[in-house]
Amino acid sequence: MRPPIKTIRCMILSTLFVAAFAPCLLFAGGRGDLHIAVVCPLSGRNASNGKAVIQGVRLYVDAVNRGGGVDGKKIVLDVYDDGDDADTAAKMARDIAGADRALAVIGHESSTCSMMGGEVYLQHRIPALSPTSTDVRVTRGNPWYFRMTFNNEFQGRFLANYMRKVFRQGHVSVIHEDLAYGANLAEVFVGAAKNLGVRVPHVWRYDVKDKGLDQRLEEIVDELDRAGEKAGAVFIALHPPEGFKLITLLRDRGIENRIVFAAGLSSPEFLRQFSRYPKEMEHPGYYTDGMYAASGVIFDTADEKDQAFMEAYRRAYGEEPNRRAAFSYDAAKVVHRALEDAGISGDLEELATDRHRIRQWLASRDSSFKAISGVTGRTYFNADGDPSKPITMGMFKNRRLVSAPIQLQEVPSLSEIPNVRTALADERVIRVGGRYFYKTNVVYTGIQMDKISEIDIRSQTYLADFHVWFRYHGSIEPQDIEFLNATEPVEMGAQLAEKQTGQMTYRMYKVQGRFMMDSYSDRRMYGEHVLNISFRHRELPRCNLIYVTDLLGMEPPETLQEKIATTRVLNPAEDWTVSGIYFFQGVSEKESLGHPDHLESQSGVVDYSKFKIGVRIKKQELRLRRNLPPMSVNYLFGASLAVLLCGFVPGIKRESFLLVKAATVAILLVSSEIILLQWFLERHQTHHLQPIIRIFDILWWGVPAFFLIRCIERYIWTPLEQKTNRSIPNLVRRFVKIFIWMLVCFGILAFVFDRKITSLLATSGVITMIIGLAIQVNIANIFSGIAINLERPFQIGDWIKINDLSQGKVTDITWRTTRIWTSDNNMVNIPNSMASEAVIVNYNRPDEAFKIDIDVHLDAVHPPEQVEEIMREAMLSVPGVRRVEVLFQFHDWGCIYTGSIFVRDYGEIQSFQHAATKKIWAALTREGIEPMGLKYAPWMTKDPAP
Template sequence: MIKSTIKYLLIIATICLVIFIWYDYNKFISKQESVHIAMVGPISGSGAIKGRSVLKGINLYLDALNQNGGIDGKQVRLTVFDDQNDKDQAFEQAKEIAKQNKAIAIIGHWYSSCSIKAGTIYKKHGIPAITPGATNIKVTDSEWYFRALFNDRSQGRFLANYANKVLGHKSAAIIHEDLAYGSYLADIFEQTAKEIGMRIIFKEEFQIKSDNLDQSLNDIVKRLGRRKKQRKSWQNSIIFMSTHATEGIELVKLMRDSKFENPIIVPDSLASKQFSQGFNKFPEEKASPGFYTDGIYATSPLIFDTANEKAQLFKNEFENKYHEEPDWISAFGYDTAMIVCEAIRNAGIIGRPETLNDDRTKVRDYLASLTNPNEAIVGVTGFNYFDTKGDCPKPISIGVYKFQNSISALTQLKAVPNINEISNIDAALQSGRVLHVDNKYMYKTNVVYTGIEVLELSELDMHKLTFNMDFFIWFRFKGDISPENVIISNAITPIQLKKPVSEKLIDGINYRAYRVTGKFKADFLPGSYAFRQHVIGVTFRHRELTRNNLIYVIDVLGMGLTQSESLTSKIKRAKVLQANLNWGISNVWFFQDIENKTALGSPEYLDPSGGTLKYSRFNLGIRIEKSEFTLRGIIPRTMVYEILFISSFLIVVFALMNKYISSNRFKTYIWFVYAFFALIVVLSSEIALFDWLVDKTSSHNLRLIIMIFDVLWWIIPAYLLNLAAERFIWTPLEERSGRSIPKNARRFVAAVIYILALFGIVAFVLNQKLTSLLATSGMFAMIVGLAIQVNISNIFAGIAINLDRPFRTGDWVIIGKFEEGVVTDITWRATRLRTRNGCILSIPNSEASETAIHNFSYPDDTYWQYFTVYVDPRHPPARVKKILLDAALSVNAVLRDPHPTTRYLGLNEAMTSLSKPWAANYLISVCVRDYGKKFVHNECVWERVYEHLNNQGIEPILERKDIQVFQKTPFTHTEEFLQDPADMLSKLDIFQPIIFEARSYISQRIKTTELKAGETITKEGSPLVSLFVVVEGVIGLWCDNEDGELIELDRIGVGNYFGEMSLFTGEYAYFTSITASVSKLYEINKMDMAPFIVDRPDYWEYIAKILTDRYILRESKKDKHFEDKVDKDILQEEIQVSIQQFYQANENGTIQADIPEDEEKGKDLFDDDVMDLD
C-alpha cells in the first residue's frame, strides 16, 4: 500500500512538474520574444517630478498590457534613460539608445530643447519618437518625431486671445526664459497680442544656467514693480510667465511677496504638481494652501473635471496603484505608451533583431497614417492622431488654480470645426456665444461646476432595474445661462429643477442648489455593465445649450475630492444605501461626456455633419454588488486563461487516472482533486468568457450568459455530489456486499440530488418562490409514498442491511425460521438464498432485518462441528478419547488451529430406572472451513472415526430398544488391541498383487515403532529406504516453503502410509514427518520387500502407476498447476525404471540394502524431461 501511494504521489508530482515547466517555459519564451521601447526624460534633477509622472503613466499602461498577453504574445519591455532635462545629456542618452539598438520606438523627451537636439540622432538612425510634453514647434521638424499634444504656436496664440477676449485685459507683461520653449512662447504671445490690439508694457528674459539666477529673477521683479508705478494702465494688465516650474515658483513667490495683485497666466509647463506643490516649503503656503497659486490661469492639455469617462477610470486606477492623484502629465505618458504599442501591434512588425530597422520604419509609417479622428487611437486624453507636421491637434483647456488644484476656468474657448454648422454667425457673435479669435471662430463655452451629494438610496429592484434616490445637486457658474434647465435621462418620471433650496451671487459667480427625489433606472451608462454588478446614479444634460456653449464639470473643490479620502469611502461612510437591501457600494465616480442627439431637421442646425447635436452630459455612477460571499474574485483576471488551461488539463489527467488506477484510497484523493479543478474550470471559464464578450455583445446577452453560469453553479456541484455518492457510498457498498447496486437505487439518489439542485436554481437563479412548488411536490410524494410504502420499507431495510452488513453475498446463513442457504443476492427489496436442495428462497428485507440471523461465514468462513459417538462403556475413556482425537486430526479438512477436542460426556441414561446405562457418550469438536461442505466434512470425520475405532477393535454401539444384544463368547478386556499386521497390509493398495505370498513373510519382519506427540520421524531431504504405515495416531507431513518456513501439506491417520517413493526408488525423504499425537507405526524397509520385487516387471508397472498418482498428488499441493505441466506417461516410465534399477541384484545375486553412496540420486530422481513446461 505504501509503495502504491508513493507511486501515485510521484505521478501527481510529475504532472505538476510538467505544468510548472510549461508555465515557466512560456514565461521564459514571452521574455525572450519581447518588444523593446525606450523612455527618456528627467528621472533625476530639478524636473524629476514630471519625468516620474510620465514614467508612472507609461508603467500603468504597460503593466496592464503585459498582464493581458502583451502584443501578439510578446511582452513589451521598457528601458528608462535619464536626460535630467539637459539637452547635452539628452544627446548622449540618444546616442546610447542608438548604440544598444534594441528600442523599436522612443517616448520622450520632456523639454523641447532636449527633444530637438536628441531628434537629430533619432532621425539619423531611423527611430520613431513621440514626446508627451515638448511643445516647441521645431520638435516635429523631423519626420521621425511626433507630438502627443498641441504645439507652442497654438498655445501662445491661445493664451494671448484668452487674456484679451475672455479675461478682458488690454495690456500684458512678459517674463520668459532663454530656452527654446520659453522664448518661443513669449515671441508668439507678443506677436499675437500686438495683432489683437494688446500692448506689451514689459518684457524681460533670464538665463536658466546663469550663476546669479536668483538675483536675476529678483532684479526682474523689481524692475516690473517700478514699471507698475510708472504706468496708469497697469491695473488692467496681465502677467504672462513663459518658463518652467523651478523658475516659475521663484518668480511667483517674488511677485506675491511684493504684493503684485495682477492676474498671472502661464503655459502648460506650470500646470503640474512640480509647480503647485513647489510652494509647500514656504510658511505662507503651509498656513494657507494656495496662498501663492490661487487665481493663476494655466493652459493644460487635460483637466480631469472636464475629462471623459476613460480619464476618470484612469484616475481611479492610478490612485489605486500609486496612492496619489495623477496630473495631465501622467495621463499623457499613459496615452503616449498606448499610441506606441498600438502602432507596434498594427504595423505588422516581425519583431526580430535582424528586422529592427524595417520594423521601426513600419511603426513610423503607421503613426504618420493616423491623420483624422476616424483613424485615431482613443485614449484617456481624447483622440490621438497627427497632422502633417506630426502634431496632435488636441484642444487647449484653460484652468485656474484653487487651493493648489487646477480646475477648469469658468469660460473655455473651443474652435468651431465647421463655420457652416452655425446658421447665423452674426447673431452668434453678437450674443457672445461665438468669438472671433486668431482669425477663426471659437465657441465661448461656459463651464458650470456641478456637484452632487447623495442622501439616500432605497427600494432597489434589480429585476426591474429601478431604484429610488434622494440627493442634492448644485451649480456654480458665471452669466445668465440657467444650468438647472436639465433633462435627467434616467429618471422614470420627468423631473424639473424648480425652486432652489439655496441661491447666492458672490463676486459675479452664481450658486444654486436643489434637492431631488425620484425613481430612476439602473445600468443607464453604456458599456458600464460588470459581472453580477449594477450601476445606479444619475445622468443629465442641458435641455437647450449644446456642449459648444455649456460644459458641466465636476466641482472637485465643492465635493471635497481633493482630500485624501476617496469618494467611494465618503459615500460608504455616509451610509446612503439602506443596510437591509443586501447590496454594497464598490465604486463611485463622476465624469462628463457627450450625448449625441439628432436636430430633427431644425434649420438652425442644418450642416454637412448631419445635424447632430452634442450636449455636455454629467454623470454620477455608483457601482453596487450583492453583499454575499463569492468565489469569482479569487482568480486574477490576468492569469485566468493559464488557470483555465491547466485546470482543464488536470481534469482530463485525473479522469484517466481514476479509470485505470484500482487503488480505492487513491481514487478518494482523485475525487477531491477532480472536484476542486472542476469548480476552478467553471469559475475561470466564466470569467474568461465574460471578459471576452463584455465589449462584443449587449448587456442583455451578458446577463443571459451569467444566468447560464449561475445554473451551472448548481448543476456542476450536483454532478460532483452524485460522483461522490458513487465513490463514497455505492462503490464501498458493492465492495462490501460483493454485488452490484441496483440502477434504480442509484437513479433515485441522483434524482434527489438533481431535484434539490433544480429547487436551488428556481429559488436563487430565477428568484421564484418555492412554496407552491414544494407544496405540489410534497403532495405528490405523499401519494406515491402511500402507494409503495411496503416497497419503501423493504428498500430502507435493504439500505440498513447493506450498511450494517450482517451477511454478504456468498455467506451461509439461517435467517429466522427459514431454511439455511447461501446468500446469492441482496436487492433493495429482498434477500435471496440458495438452499441445500438448489431452490431459491426470497426473504423480504423488512423481515430479514428484524429477525435473528445465524451467519456461518462471518467474521470468517470457519465454523465448529460436533459429533457424538457412543462406545461400549467397558473401554477406558482416555483410550477412546485418544483414538477419536486421532481420527479427527487425520481429516485434512479439520483445522489444527483451533485444535480439535474430544470430551467424555459420561454414560447415557438407562431405558428404565431399573436398567443400567447402555453406552459411554463422547463428543468430538472440530473446526472446519466452508459451511457449504458441511456434509462432506461430516462424512470424512465419520469415516475416520470408524476406521480408527475399528482398527483398535472398538465398534460404535447404538441405543438398545426392542433388540436384544448379546455376545456368543465373553468379551475379554485388554489394555490394547493391536490388529494383525497381515490384516493391516492386506488393506494397502501397494501390497494387493503380493498379499498372499508376502503376508506371512512381511508381517514377521515388520518393525513396530511407538512415538510421542511432536516427535520427528523423517526430515525433508534426508536419506530413507523405508515405508511407514500408521497403525495408531496422526502424522503431519511438512515441507519448507520459499521463505524456508515449515508448512503442513497433509495429515494422515490409521491405515495410511508414507515413504513409498523412498522404499521403491530410493528417493530422499520428501516430507518432514512429525507425530501429531501418540502414534504407532509399522516400518517396512527395502530388504523386506526385495524378494517380491526383483525380476517382477509386472509388479514394477503396478507400483509405478500408484507411485505416479501419489507423486502428482503431493506435488499439486505445492503447485496447483503441476498436473498440467507434467507428462504422466513419461513420469510413470521414469519411476518404473528407477524401481528396476533400485532393486537390481549384484553379481553375486544379492540385493544392496545400504543407502546409495550417490546422494544426488535420491535428491534428483527424475529428469527434467518429465516436465512438460510448455
C-alpha cells in the same frame, strides 16, 4: 541498467512542471521581446516631469503585457535619462540608435531635448512620439517625429484669443524663459495678441542658466509692481522650477494682476511645492488661487475612460496623475496600436523595415475617422505630425486646478453653425488660426447621497434620496435636467438654497426617485453592483453647457465612501457595503428629430453634456473568487494544472491524493475564471462575462458536491466496511448521492438563477403526490428498504431464511427489492415490503459461529471417554473448524454420540459436514470401533454461547 523508480518519478514530475509553466516561462524569458525606448528627465531640474512620463507609459504597457503582449511578445521599455539637457538628450538619442533594438521612441519631455534628439532619430530612421513637447520645430521638417499634445503655435494663439475675448483684456505683459518651449510660445502669443488689438507693454525674458537667476526674477517682479495696472494681465511661459520662484515672489509682493500660465505649470506636483510655506499651510492655495493655466486635460471633466485611468494610476503609484502622465499613457497606446496593426515581424534583422512600417502607420492616422481614442481625446496627425488636441482652461483654487467657468470647444463642422459671420461677430464662436471654437459655459456640479434603499438585484433598481447643486457663470438654467436612468420621470424637488457671488450663481435642490443600476456589467465579475445617477440638460447641447465635477464642493471619493459607510446612507439591514464611488462628466447623444435648432447636425444626433455619479456596492461577505491579484493567477493556474497531472504519475495513490486534488481543483477554478474574464474584458467583449460567471457559479456548486461524494465514499463508507467487515448497501450510497445532488440543484436554482425555492418545492410536491399515487407499491418497497437499512434485521453478506423460502446469502438491498443467492445457486428477488413483514432467520446473528451436529451410533460396550476423545480429535483436524463439542446419551439398542463443530462460513456447511464425517469414521476404524451408523443431523442450530 534501468534507472531507479525515484529517478523516473522525478523526471516525470519535472516534465509535467515544465509543460504546465511553459507559457509563463516563455513569456518571462524575454524571447522575441519588442523594445520601446522611453527617454525623459529622470534627474535634474525637471525630474518630476520625467517620473510622470515613465509612470504613464509603464501603466499602459504593463496592462498590455498582462494581456499577452503583442501576438504573445512582451513589450520591454528601455529607459533613458536625458536630464532635461540638450547635449545629454543628443547623447541618449545616439545611445538608442547604437543599441539598435528599439522599434520606436517615446520622448523627449521638453522641446529643447526633443529637437536635439530628433536630428538623431531622423538620421537613423527611428519613429519617435513626444508626449509633451510643444515647440513647432520638434515635428516640422522631421517626418519621423510625432507629438501627442498641441503645439506652441496653437497654444499661443488660443491663449491670446482667450485673454482678449473671454477675459476682455486690452493689454497683456509677458514673462518667458530663454529655452525653446518658453521663447517660442511667447513669440507666438505676442504676435497673436497684437493681431487681436491687444497691446503688449512689457516682455520680460530670463536665462535659466544665469547664475543670477534669482536676482533677475526679482527685477522682473519689481518692474511689474511699478507698472501696476498698466502692465495689464500677465502671461507666463516657463518651466516649473522658475515658475515656483516667480509665483512666490508675485504673491509675497502682493501683485494683483491677472496671471495666466502656459501648460507647463498645470501639474499637481507644481502646486504641491508651495505646501511647505507657512502662508500656504494656513490657507491652502494662498500662492496660486485665482490664477489660470492652460492644460491638455483637467480631471474634473474626466469621462469614464479618464476615470478608469485615474483609478488605475492611483492604485499603481499612490498619487494623482497629471497631464504628462495622461499624454504619455496615450502615447504608449498609440505605439501599441502601431505594433499590432503595422505588421511588424519583431526580428532584429527586420528592424529597419519594422521601424518604417511603424512610421507609415502613424502617418496614416491622418483623419478623425482613423483616430485613436484615449484619455486626452482622439489622436490623429496632420502632415507635420501634430495632433488636433483641445486645450482646457483651468483655474487654481485651494491648491487644485479646476475647469475655468468659460471654455472654448472646437466646432466639429462649420455646417453646424447657420451663420458663421454672425456667430463670430457675437463671439459665440471664436476663430483660432483655421479652427473654430464654441464659447461654452461650465457648470460645477455636485451630488450628496442622503439615503439609498430598496435595492432590488432582480429588477436592477433602487431608491435614492440626494442633494444636487450647481455653481455657474451667466444666466443659464442648469437645473432644467433630465435623469437618464430613472425608471420613471423624476422632477427636481424644492430649491433649498440660492446665492449670487459676483458673476457666479449657486443653487441646491432635493431629489428623490427610483433609478436603474448596474450599467457596468464587468463589475459583476467582482460581485459588485453599481448604483448610478446620470442626467443631462433638456435643451442646451454640449457646445453651450458642460457639467463638470465640483472638485471644490465635493469631497474626494475615498472620503465620500467612508462618509456613506459611517452615516448609514445604505440600509444596514440589507448587508450592503460601499466598495467605491466615482463621479465624472461624459457625452449623451440624443436624436435631433428634426428640431429647428439642430437641422445643421450632419449625423442626426446632438451631443449633450452628461453628469454621472456611481456608487459601487457589494455584499458584506468573504469572497475568494475574482479577488486574487491579476499577476498571480497565471502562476496559480499553471501550478494547479501541474499538481493535477501529478495524480497520473505511477506510484501515487489516487485515493490518498483526493483532498489535495479537491484543493487544487478549487484553485484551478478560481484562477481559470479570472483568466477567462480578464481575457474578454481586455477585448471589450463584456457580453460574454455574465454567461461565464453563470457557468462558474454552477461549477462552484457541482464540483464541491462531486468531491463531497468521493470523500464520503473514501473516508466514511470504506472505513465502515473495513471495520464491520460488511458491505454498505447500494441503497444507502445512492440515497446519499441523490440527496446531495438534490441540494445542489436547489442551491443552483436559488443562488445562481435567483429562483424562490418555496414555489419550486410546492410545485414539486404536487408532482410528487401525483407520481406517488401511480407508484404506491414501489413507494412501499422503497420505504420498506429504508426501514430494513435502519433496523438492520440482516445485512449484505448475511445468510438468512425468509418464511418457507430456501436459505440464501443476501447480495444486495436496492430501492425496491432484496436479492438473495440461495444454496442451490439461484438468485431470488424478494420485494422489500414482503421482506419487512416476513419471519426471518438470520444465521449470522448474533455472531458468525455456525453449529453442525453429526450423530454416531455405537455399541454400548465401548468406553464413552475413549469415544469422545477420538471424535473430538477427528473433528478438530478439519481445517476451518473453530471448536468442537461431543454429547453422549443411551438408546434402547446402544449409544448415540453427537459431535458438534463450529465454523464461520455458512455457505460451506455441506463441505464441513462431509469432511468431519469422514474424519470421525476413519478415526473410529483405526481404533477398531465399528460404527453402527453415521448419521448427519438434518437440522442446524445456533450456538447460544460460542
